[in-house]
Structure formats: C-alpha cells, structure tokens
Amino acid sequence: MQDRHSTVYRMILYGIGFLLFCEWLRPLEMISQTDDVRIFFIFAAFCFFVSFLQVPWYLSMPLKGLGVAFILDGLYIGELIFSPGWFAVLTEQVTFNIQMISGQEWWQMTPLFRSLLFLILLWLMSYLLYYWFVVARRMFFFVLLTILFVAVVDTFTVYDGSWAIIRTFVIGMAALGLSSFAKEMDKESIVFKGLHKAKVWLFPLIGVILFSSAAAYASPKFAPQWPDPVPYLESAAGGTGSGGGRTIQKVGYGEDDSQLGGSFVQDDTPIFTATIDGDRYWRIESKDTYTGKGWTDTLEQPVMTTDPFDIPFSTFTEEVETETQTAQIEMTRFASFRKLVYPYGLTSVGNLEGEFNLRVHSNTGEMDTYQGDAPAKISTAELTYEFPSFEYSQLRESGNNDPQEIRDQYLQLPENLPERVRNLASQIVEGEDNRYDQAKAVERYFSANGFEYSTTDVPVPGDDEDYVDQFLFESQIGYCDNYSTSMVVLLRSEGIPARWVKGFTGGERIDSVENEEGDGVQNVYEVTSGNAHSWVEVYFPDVGWVPFEPTQGFSNNADFYTDVDVEETEEDPAAGAADDTQDETMGNPQQVEEEDEASGNADAASSSGSTTFTAVLTGTVLLAAGILLYVTRYRWMAALLIRRYRRSEDEETYEKAYHFLLKVLNHKGLKRKPDQTLRDYALKVDQHFQSNEMRRLTSNYERVIYGNESQKTQWQKVTELWENLIKKTLS
C-alpha cells in the first residue's frame, strides 16, 4: 500500500521518527534513576528496525520479545536465560509487582519490573511512530510534542535542553519538509523512486533548514519573560519545608552534609549485597565539625595510600575483644560512590577484580578506592575484619582521661549553639557517673521523650536557626541525621568526645549460603539506597570509638557483653544481634543526598523521583497497550469472530456477523447513513472495492431479515463472502 513511496523515503521518515524519539530518552539518565540509558537506546533502535522491516507479526513479536528477555536477563536475572529458574524469577517478580500495583504501592515496584514496562513502552512506541510517520504521515503533532517535552524537562529538571531543542527543531523541520514534499508528489501523482532526482528536493530542504536554524540560533533572543517557574509553582503549592530553598530530596549516600534537614523520598535502588555472618553496620566515614547546619570535615588529612591487604586503620584499641570474620561484598552498578564500605574492625580487603589501592583517611576512616591514580569503583571484595565486642565494665571504668588530640578534634561546637541545648545536655546526663551511662542516657533520651521518627515533614533550619536546636526543641520530628547529630552535640557540650558517622545499615536479609569453609552459614544481605544511615561514635579512653545508635527504630548492633568475672550491673537493652524486622517496619535509615548541587533547586521531576516516574511509566504503558488494542480492535475481533462464525450456523450469528462487517466498514470510512438501505450501501461498498461481493452478501442477508428465509444451504458461500470482505476491508 506504500508503493508510491520508495523504501529510501520511508527509511528517512522513520529514521527521523527514531531521532526525535531519542530526544525523549536522552533526559532519562538525568531526571530518573536510570543508570545506563544506552541499553534502552539500543533496544529502541532494534524495535524501530524490526518495525521498519514490516515483517509479519509472528516474526516481529518474538524478535522483540527476545530482545526484552535478553536485556532483563543481562540486567537483573542471574539465572541461565530461559531456564526454569529464570522463568521462576520473572514470574515471581511480575506477580509481586502486580500485587504492589493493585495495592497502589507504586514505590515497591522493583527495577526489573519497571524496566520491563519501559521496554514494552519502547516496543509500542516503535509501532506507534511507524504508524504516525510512515503510514499516516502525520508528524507535526509528534514534533510539537517533542519540543514541548524538551522545554518542560529543561524547565523543571536539571536537564539542559538547549542543544536538544536545536536538534529537535532541525529534525522536525526535515520531517515536515519531507512529508509536505511527499504530499505534493501524491497530489500531482508523480512517482519517484530511490534518491532519483534527490537534488530537486534534498538540497533546497537542507538549505532551508540550515538557513532557518542558523538564523534562529544567531538572532538575539528575549531573556526569560517569566520568573523561574519552579519556585513559583512550589510556593503556589504550599512547599514542603520552611524555606531554605531545598525541597524534597532522595535518600542515599551523599558526600555533602553541610546542609542537613528537609524531607526526602524512599528509594530502594540496591547498592550492594553482602555475604556476612550477621547484621553489621557498614561504615564509610566520620565527620568532626558541626556548623550549626550540618557537618563538614576538617580532618581529611592525612591520607595514606595503602595496600588493600593491610589496612592501618582501626576505630578501637587492642584492649577490645574481637573475633576474626570475613564478608564478601558485591557492589551493584547503582553504587555511585568510589569508596569502600566496611564493617567495624576491617583489617584487609581481598579478592578484588583488578589492581586497586586504598587511600585511607586515617582520621575519618574514609577509604577511597583507586586504580592507579584514578578513583575507581570496586565491584566485589572479600573483607576480613575483627568483629569487636565491648565489655560493659571496661567502658564504664574507662574514665575521662582523653588524649589532648582527641579533645581538640572532637569537642568542637559552633559558637552560637543555643544555651538551651547545653542545659538540656546537663539535665539528661545528671545522675550518671560514668561516660558509658551518660552516653546511654543521651541515646535513650529521644525515645523516652516523644520524639517522632519521620522522613517527611522534616523542616530545614532557617538562616538563624540551629539544626540540633530546632530538632530538640521545636520540631521533635526527624530521621537519623537529626538524632545522631543531636546526640553528638549533646555529648560534646558535656565534654564527651564524639563524632558523627555515615554509612549503611545491614540491609535486608535475602538469602543464606554456606560459608567457604563449609562449617557454618552466612547470610546474604541486600543493602539499598534506603539503608543509608548515620550514627554516633563516642570515644572511650583505652577502648577507642564505640558506636551508639540514638535513632528511634534502630538498634545498635555493636556487640556488648558482660564479663562473668565482673559484677553484673545492667542489662543493655540494645545489646545483642540486630533486629531486621524493626528496620523494615520503621522504614529505612536515611542519609540525605542532595539531588542537584549545581542548580540549587532540587527539581520537581526528581522530587517525586522514582515513584511518580514509575507510576507515569506504568500508566503510559497501560494506556499505550489499551490504545493499541483499541486501534487494532477490528483486526483481533475479526480474527476471533471468523473462527466463531465458521462454527455456528444460525440466523442470529449471521446477523451479528453482518453487522460486525458493517461496523468494520464504518470504521474504515465507508459509513452507512441510517436512512440508506442495505442495497444502496452494498452498491457503494462494491464500487469502492470494485467487486460485487458486498451486493451478493447483502442480497442474501436481505432474504434472511426481510424475507424471513433460512440461508442454511448458502452458508458456505456466505461465510466465504463475509471473510473476503472483512479481510479486504482490513487490509
């Protein structure tokens, strides 16, 4: 049916469609959590190519389906492709996600399912664009949509669309020029093949496009006529925090902690999996200087470049009882930082893929992973560590004789710390005679005084407000950063050296495996962005830094024990192994990562982040699927009905079949007016198809409905006529 248009011409049009569609994919990397959009580009290109070939559906469907399967396999599924296990994983994922969708818990959707939906969307788009561009040749709408899309994304997100808009303009111009040329050719019934006579249209078109885009690019432009719409929209919507310019952020590990506060959304992007004996906190670094708004690091130096097999860093002294344990970690491709996550007591890192060295910040414990002189991301590692167990009496009796160096570094407080914070600190520790009990008193203070754990509705301190002061006395609502910072500040104001530590909690246990020696079981934990956390380390002379966990809903999984030789004093409520379930019920601990440092305004699109994106994506896919089903409804209905009508032979079926044919004809533009008799109409239809089939069928049908005659004897012939007509109409 496209005989009039050469393959070359169709290819150009469809290629243009693909280029425009690419403009839709490009911003994904920036505005969503998509790590690598290349794979989607490749898949889209593949789909477009298959659609272009116009192979029958029974070829194109499996081809594209295979593409989807391979991508999912490569990205997410560890099993051998198409093995029973592979299907099991897929089925399980799909079932789970459908449950989540039906429960409207969009944020629970897994990356695999989201990717699956997205791939299907790309698939559908390839059909849709083929139809729009090549069959219907209506591309203006899509060009316009693309320009709008780029403009909106540019305005509301960090994506910089200045080149995208130029590309879209050029491509769109080319598309419109070509189509208008083709329409002109059609109108004049001029047939052209290949690039024959290309110079007649190609050069003028290129000239016009180049000239207009160059002129548009060079000409002066108005400055934005509106104020930046994002703050305006935010203020109109009521905003989230109390000013401060920051809105909602996304949870995850980030480097910049100088501005704490504000709400954030959950994110379950997996960062790494760990095979380890128990639930351990994963340390990354500590920070020492509290500014009143957040944390900065003044003790970055010294940095030692070391061999990963021998790590010269420990947070505790040799006085502490330890047990040697090992753990394997495997970072996912979503882990964006190039630092080592490690459990307390790390001594060596092995089994690295490639030559790595570590740059260890001996004060903060930050371990940058390098390959040569370049920061590099490790993929897997085996960690050997001395798991510490702190003895209660040792901690209680450690005294207050901190080294001068520790006092200088870890008692810092901002000068303008409100007095009431210091007063509160003295109140809390009143009556406790040793450092451990004082620290425990502060740790317990929050849960005992009605503080509320929440990741939303958390205010950002104003210019003249102190972050800790606001949390302790005003909001009393917050997440780990609020709790841990407050505890450090309270302890420091009582003269107890303490520091603020960042890392991840133990994550969710997803599996258990036998350990390498085969004599025990290790658990496999999945640690996600949502497990990012901050906690407190308190200095005890002769012992070193001991972790504390003030955040409600989290338990300190450092090991404490009472030496039987020593008089038993107190049962530590926080002692013992970790409590996985509590983590889950309370939502995950948080470390806030500012989404966009450059623009200052966290963007609206990423604010709702993956949840909205997923919802929109799902909606779009469902909608697209629905539209596709609707658009092709006559095709699949015809296929179904042909089968059904072959079987039954009564007048009612005949009537239905005939009326279905009328509908199909109507759909294809051969409309029957209500006052038009069937005979008249059949004549018109036959004139259109240049046959007499409709008249034959109709005269038969007339006998049935007006003549009250049975047409059983004619059934074979009638069915044949009907099928022919349906096929002819739909072709």
Added chain:
Amino acid sequence: MSQQTFLYQPKVTEVLNNIRKVMIGKEEAALLSVVALLAKGHVLLEDVPGVGKTMLVKTLAKSLDCDFKRIQFTPDLLPSDVTGVSIYNPKTLEFEFRPGPILGNIVLADEINRTSPKTQSALLEGMEETSITVDGSTVQLGEPFFVMATQNPIEYEGTYPLPEAQLDRFLLKMEMGYPTPKQEMEMLARTSNSHPIEEISAVISREELVGLQKETAQVYVDRSVHRYIVDLVTGTRHHEGVYLGVSPRGSISLMKAAKAYAFVHDRDYVLPDDVQFMAPYVLGHRMILTSEARFEGKTSASIIEELLTATSIPVKRTTGE
C-alpha cells in the same frame, strides 16, 4: 418460509416491454401503472396536456386482453354517463340497462377534474366499492377493475379540483413529465409513418391478470418492514409542516404498493428499498400541508424526502414484539 414460485410473474416483463415499444422514456410511469394494476389500486396521472398520459393508459390497456373503456370528462357530463342508464325498449316494453363506461376492466377517466363533483363522485364511489347501484339495482363491476384518471394541474381555468378526501381513493398519484430532447426526437422519428400503438397486441389474458394480482397479494412483508412503513406514516402525522397526515389507509396502500413493486422485481418479500421507492407516489397526495409550509416553498414530495432521510432503515430481524 420457502421461496415462492410465481407462475405468472414473467408476464409482467412482457407487459412492460410492450409499453416500452410505444412510450419513450416513460419507464417509471409504466412501471408505476403496472404496480397499481397488480396491487388492485387506481392511478391518478397529473400533468399538462400532451405529455402522453392518455397514450400510456391506452398502451397498457391494449397490452392486456381486457375490456377497455374511456370516459372523457366534460363539465356537462352526468353521473349516468359514467355508470350507465336504463332505457325503455319499445320492443320488449321494458327498461333495459345500458352499461356505462365504468363497467369495463380498464377505465381511462380523462381530465377528471373538468367535470362537476357530482359526476366525479360517481366514478370515485365505484372505485371504492366492487359494485355500483344504478336505478335501484346493483351492478357488479368488472374483475379486474382498474381506473387510470388523468387531470390537468389544478391551476388551470375551468376545473373542479378533486376534494382531498377523495384523492386517497387513488393508490398512486404520479406525474409524467416532459421527455428529454433526445427522447422527443426519437418520438418524432417513430410517429412519422404510423403510430406504434397500432402495432402492439395484448400479451396477457384477463385470467392471467387476475392470477398476477393474486400472486402479488402473497408477497411476504416482514414485521421489520411493517414497522418501517408505520414509522414513515406516523412521521407525516407529526411533521410540523403537515396539517393533515396520512391515514391508516395510506399505510395499507403503501404496503400494497411495495408488495407489487417487489413482485414486479420478481421478489417474494418486500425490502425497505421498495417502500422508499413507493412512498412519494403513495403518500404524496394523502396529506395536506400547513399554509406556513407551503409559503416556505415545501411540497409534499419534499416533506416525504425529509421523512425518508429521518427514518432509519431496519437492518435487523425483529424479534418478539
């Protein structure tokens, strides 16, 4: 219902062919006349003089082997000139009935609107009944009995327009129209020597005609088509431009005409197409327009056209009801 076989149906085509030999370009008028004949109805032909009204009737009559009578209506014609009169016979010393022209099988009532209403009604009564009463005795009318009346359009001087109520005694009312120039030239060529009507002969006997009429009555009309007819007729009663709508007799006439039309086309069931075709001829003279509608330039034909457009065709079997 099994398909019927019509024994006499092919005769219809013969009649139409016969007429075609004489009348040029008057196929539709010929067809309608045959339809009315088969439906046992009567026809009113209305047109200016000289367009072939009388010739049509004469040709039709000649094609049928029936008793053909002609009445030329004049203002001084008396009812007895139509019905016949009893005359005293001096030989037998008795009154003898001399049958009038109405007692033929095919009656041409030429220029029916030129005579007085009294004489008109003598004919119209006969059309309605199967017998007439003359001098106290009942005289049976012929079988078949088919009247074709012609009239000049009523704007002409010296006429007595037929009352609207009597018009619906006619199954159909139609116009002849002028021939096209080409047809007229052909006509001149044919009539230069002798008139072709002299050359045709009867193709149907009286018995065959009665048989045809019986077969026509057997044509099947589905309930869906009944509904369509009723919808159309009801439409005339509710149309704002119509002062007096079509009576139920109009519905019956429309059905009869549609049956005959279907029969002419050798079909034993009626299609909505048949109804659509017949509606203007059957319904047109059975309704009176409001003066507003007339001033707006509407005619009964245009109103029927409107109604046909507004009424949907039944395209499904009627179930139940």
